[in-house]
Structure formats: structure tokens, C-alpha cells
Amino acid sequence: MSRGPFRILVVNPGSTSTKIALFEDEAQRDSASLAHPADALSRFIRIADQLPFRLGAVESFMAERDIRPASLDAVVGRGGLLRPMEGGTYAVDDRMAEDLRTAAEGEHASNLGGLIARVIADQAGISAYIVDPVVVDEMDEVARLTGLPEFRRRSIFHALNQKAVAREAGRRLNRPVQSLRLIVAHLGGGISVGAHREGRVVDVNNALDGDGPFSPERSGGLPSGQLADWCCSGKASLSEIRRKLTGHGGMVAHLGTNDLVEVERRIAAGDRTAALVRDAMAYQTAKQIGAMAAVLEGRVDALVLTGGLAASAVFTEAVLARVRWIAPVFVLPGEKEMESLAQGGLRILRGEETPGSYAASGD
Numbered sequence: 001m002s003r004g005p006f007r008i009l010v011v012n013p014g015s016t017s018t019k020i021a022l023f024e025d026e027a028q029r030d031s032a033s034l035a036h037p038a039d040a041l042s043r044f045i046r047i048a049d050q051l052p053f054r055l056g057a058v059e060s061f062m063a064e065r066d067i068r069p070a071s072l073d074a075v076v077g078r079g080g081l082l083r084p085m086e087g088g089t090y091a092v093d094d095r096m097a098e099d100l101r102t103a104a105e106g107e108h109a110s111n112l113g114g115l116i117a118r119v120i121a122d123q124a125g126i127s128a129y130i131v132d133p134v135v136v137d138e139m140d141e142v143a144r145l146t147g148l149p150e151f152r153r154r155s156i157f158h159a160l161n162q163k164a165v166a167r168e169a170g171r172r173l174n175r176p177v178q179s180l181r182l183i184v185a186h187l188g189g190g191i192s193v194g195a196h197r198e199g200r201v202v203d204v205n206n207a208l209d210g211d212g213p214f215s216p217e218r219s220g221g222l223p224s225g226q227l228a229d230w231c232c233s234g235k236a237s238l239s240e241i242r243r244k245l246t247g248h249g250g251m252v253a254h255l256g257t258n259d260l261v262e263v264e265r266r267i268a269a270g271d272r273t274a275a276l277v278r279d280a281m282a283y284q285t286a287k288q289i290g291a292m293a294a295v296l297e298g299r300v301d302a303l304v305l306t307g308g309l310a311a312s313a314v315f316t317e318a319v320l321a322r323v324r325w326i327a328p329v330f331v332l333p334g335e336k337e338m339e340s341l342a343q344g345g346l347r348i349l350r351g352e353e354t355p356g357s358y359a360a361s362g363d
Contacts, residue, residue, distance in 0.1 A: 006349045007071055009120065010341045011058060012078040013112040016041065018054050022067055023342040030065055031338065034058065047107045048100070048115070055116050062120075069124035076345040077113030078337070079133025081106040084155065087136045087163055087201070088356045089344040092118045092128040095359040105135070129355060131344030132159040134208070138200040143295070156208045157192035158307070159201070164340040165306045165332045166196050172330060173302060180301045183292045183326070185319070187309035188335065189258060190246075191215040191285055195292040203295045205288060210245035213284035216258035216309070219249030220284060251277060260312055282318035289323045300327035307335060 005024040012019040016038065021031035034057045044050045062068075077092070080100050090096065092114045098104075100111045114130045121128035136159035144152045162184045169184075170177035182196040191214075192207035205212025205221075214220030231241055244253065252258050254277045255266075266274040293300055303326055309315050311333040320329060347353040 006073040006346060008342045008345045008349075009062075009067065009072050009075045009117075010077075010338050010345075011075065011113055011116045011120075012337055012341065013054060013109045013116070015109050018057060018112075018116075019338060020058055020061055021338045021342070022065075023339075023346075025346060026339075026343070028338070028342075030067070032061055034061060047103060047109060047111055050109075051101075051112060051115055051119075054112055055119055058116055058120070069120055072120075072124050072126060073349055074126055074345040075117040075121040075124075075128045076341045077115070077117030077128065077130050078110045078341065079130035079135075079160070080111030080113060081108050082133055082135050082358065083361065084135050084137030085133070085358065085361045086138060086356065087132050087159060087199075089129050089131045089348050089353055090356040090358050092121075092130060093357065093359050096130075099358075110134075127348075127355070129345050129348065131341050132163045134159055136163070136201065138202060139204070140202045143203040153211070154206050154209070155201070155204055156206045157194060157201070157204045158186035158188065158190070158207065158335075160337060160340050161186055161306055161335045162192065162194050162196070162201065162204075164336065164343070165304050165330075166199075168332060169302050169304050169330050175301075181296045181299055182302050182304060183289055183296070183300055184304045184306065185285060185289055186307040187215075187285065187305060187315070187319075188307035189215060189217040191218070191220075191281075191288075191307075191309075193285070193288040193292055195295040197296060203292065208246060210249065212288050214250040214281060216251045216260065216281075217247050217249065219245045219253070251281065260309055260315060264312065264314060278315065279318060282315055283322070286319050286322035289319070289326070293323075293326045298326075302330055303327045304330045304332060306332045308333070310334070 008023045010021045016036055018034045022029045082099055082105055097118055100114050117128035134156050137155040139155045166182050166184055167177050178199040185193045190207035192204055194201040194204035210219045211221055263274050263278055305316055310331055316331055348355050
């Protein structure tokens with residue numbers, strides 16, 4: 001199945017905005033970031049309650065740009081919090097839509113991506129998809145165990161971008177990603193480092209709950225005993241502790257900012273504390289990369305650094321100074337979420353990939 005150009009609408013909801021883009025094959029033809037005022041969103045109790053409001057904003061944009069549903073070949077939404085699943089592109093079936101609507105696995109703005117895509121696709125009689133959501137889980141069983149049977153490690157990471165740059169590394173090496181052993185480090189507000197073995201992410205730190213390196217907004221792994229003492233001290237509520245781990249940890253906790261550019265300005269002005277925090281973040285990232293090299297038994301075809309922090313030559317060099325010996329390096333800054341989502345839909349339309357079934361994945 002191949003013709004073209006294929007027209008794909010991509011919808012990516014965030015906490016206070018909804019990004020939308022129109023692609024013809026790989027080319028982005030139109031895009032916008034639709035801002036949603038905080039007071040407009042505050043009247044909704046649950047994320048799913050925002051669906052009519054956000055859908056209306058998307059449909060208004062489409063009407064203004066004369067993007068008719070009937071002109072589309074597919075609609076792709078950002079994947080939300082769902083049951084663990086293999087990587088790939090999935091059709092938004094009834095079971096997925098229900099889990100997103102009821103927040104069966106948790107509330108997050110990205111849950112609206114598949115729901116908005118489904119409504120627009122139904123209007124056109126075409127399919128809606130999601131691609132590589134954060135809950136992609138391909139971990140080896142040995143990677144899940146911890147020292148207490150009550151706790152198991154979970155796979156929650158920047159799957160969309162990690163999978164996309166792994167494919168790009170394959171193109172640069174002129175090899176299919178299914179033949180490669182890669183270490184991919186996504187360096188953003190959270191930092192996730194994955195061991196990619198033959199197309200599967202067999203081990204990765206949980207970048208949401210506070211595992212692995214600290215980052216601009218995450219605490220990273222903490223000394224367990226001290227954390228337990230703090231949690232039981234009564235000095236902070238559960239919600240306050242969670243905010244410290246995710247959103248108010250890392251650089252924010254130490255320096256009051258999540259902006260590496262600002263931190264590097266302070267360093268240039270002689271701020272030694274800022275330099276120590278930046279260097280410690282790079283140090284911990286390099287340690288996590290080294291751990292993934294051990295997972296891959298030292299046989300690594302390439303190391304890929306991606307995400308917003310990868311745009312900092314100083315920070316990436318601080319990481320690579322400790323790990324460059326492992327394998328050839330590709331530095332691919334940014335996230336390119338919209339392109340990655342569109343490419344997932346395009347692979348389906350071109351017959352290069354078969355869409356996964358969420359309903360079947362729970363059997």
C-alpha cells in the first residue's frame with residue numbers, strides 16, 4: 001500500500017496548550033500551538049472534561065486553515081498514560097479510548113491526544129493512531145526486580161523521542177534499527193537513558209517517578225534511608241514529596257531554575273555552586289550511560305544524545321568526556337515530537353508497519 005502524498009494531522013496536547021500540525025508525507029505544511037488560558041482550564045475537574053473545549057479549539061484552527069477532515073488520510077495523537085505496551089504505532093480502538101477517557105492509568109494532558117484524534121478521524125471515516133507513548137515497556141524481566149518484592153521497576157520514559165532518534169541512528173549507520181545495540185540518552189526536563197537492543201528498549205530508568213540521574217526538574221535517585229526518614233517525618237505531605245521528586249527537584253531545587261542557559265550564564269559570571277550542580281548532573285548522566293553499556297555487555301554500536309539539553313555543547317561535552325570511549329556518538333538535539341508522530345502514521349499508510357492493537361495487548 002503506497003501512494004501519496006499522504007496527509008496526516010498531528011495533535012499533541014500539553015498542560016496549557018495543544019500543538020497541531022499538518023503533514024504531507026514527511027513535509028510539515030502547517031502548524032500552530034493553541035494556547036489555553038489557565039482560568040479556562042481550571043473549570044474542568046478532570047482532564048477528560050477538557051475534551052470538548054480542546055476539540056473545539058482544534059476544529060476552529062482546521063476551519064481557519066481550510067483543513068477538512070475528508071482531505072486527511074490519518075490523524076495521529078500523542079499517546080497518554082495507558083497500560084504498558086510494546087513500542088510502535090497503535091490504532092485508537094474502543095478499549096484505548098475508554099482507558100484514556102477514564103484515566104484508568106493516570107491523569108495527564110496527553111490522554112487527550114488519542115481522544116481528539118479519534119473524534120476527527122471518525123468524522124472522515126479514517127483511522128486514528130498514537131505512537132510510542134511514555135508507557136512503552138520492553139524491559140527484560142531481570143531489569144524489573146528490586147531488592148524488595150513489593151517494588152518492581154517500571155518502564156516510563158521518553159519513548160517517542162528515544163525510538164525516533166534510534167531509527168535516525170540506524171539511517172546514519174545504514175543499518176536497520178533491529179540489528180543495532182544503542183544507548184539513547186534523552187536530556188530534557190527529565191533525563192532517561194535507554195539500552196536499545198535490536199529495536200527493543202530492554203532497560204531504562206523511570207524518568208517520571210525519580211529514577212536515574214537528577215535533571216532540571218527531577219530529583220533522580222535518592223539515598224533510600226534518608227528518603228524514608230523524610231517521608232515518615234511528617235514534615236511534608238505526600239503531594240509535597242511528589243512535587244519535590246517530579247517538577248521541583250534537580251536544578252530547580254538547587255538553583256531555583258530549570259533553564260540550563262540561565263545556569264550557564266551564572267557559571268560564566270563565576271557562580272561556583274551553579275557549576276557544581278551542572279557538573280553533577282552531567283556526571284550522573286554519564287554514570288547511567290555507563291550502566292546501560294554494562295546491560296549491553298559492552299557491545300554498543302552507537303551512543304545517541306538527544307533532548308533540549310543536548311543543544312548545550314558544554315553540557316554534552318561534560319557527559320561525553322566520561323563515556324565517549326563506549327561507542328561512536330550522535331548528538332541530535334531537540335525532541336521533534338510532531339515529526340515523530342507523523343512518521344508513525346506514515347509508516348502505517350505506506351505499509352511499512354502494521355498497527356498494534358491495544359485491546360489485544362491486554363489479553
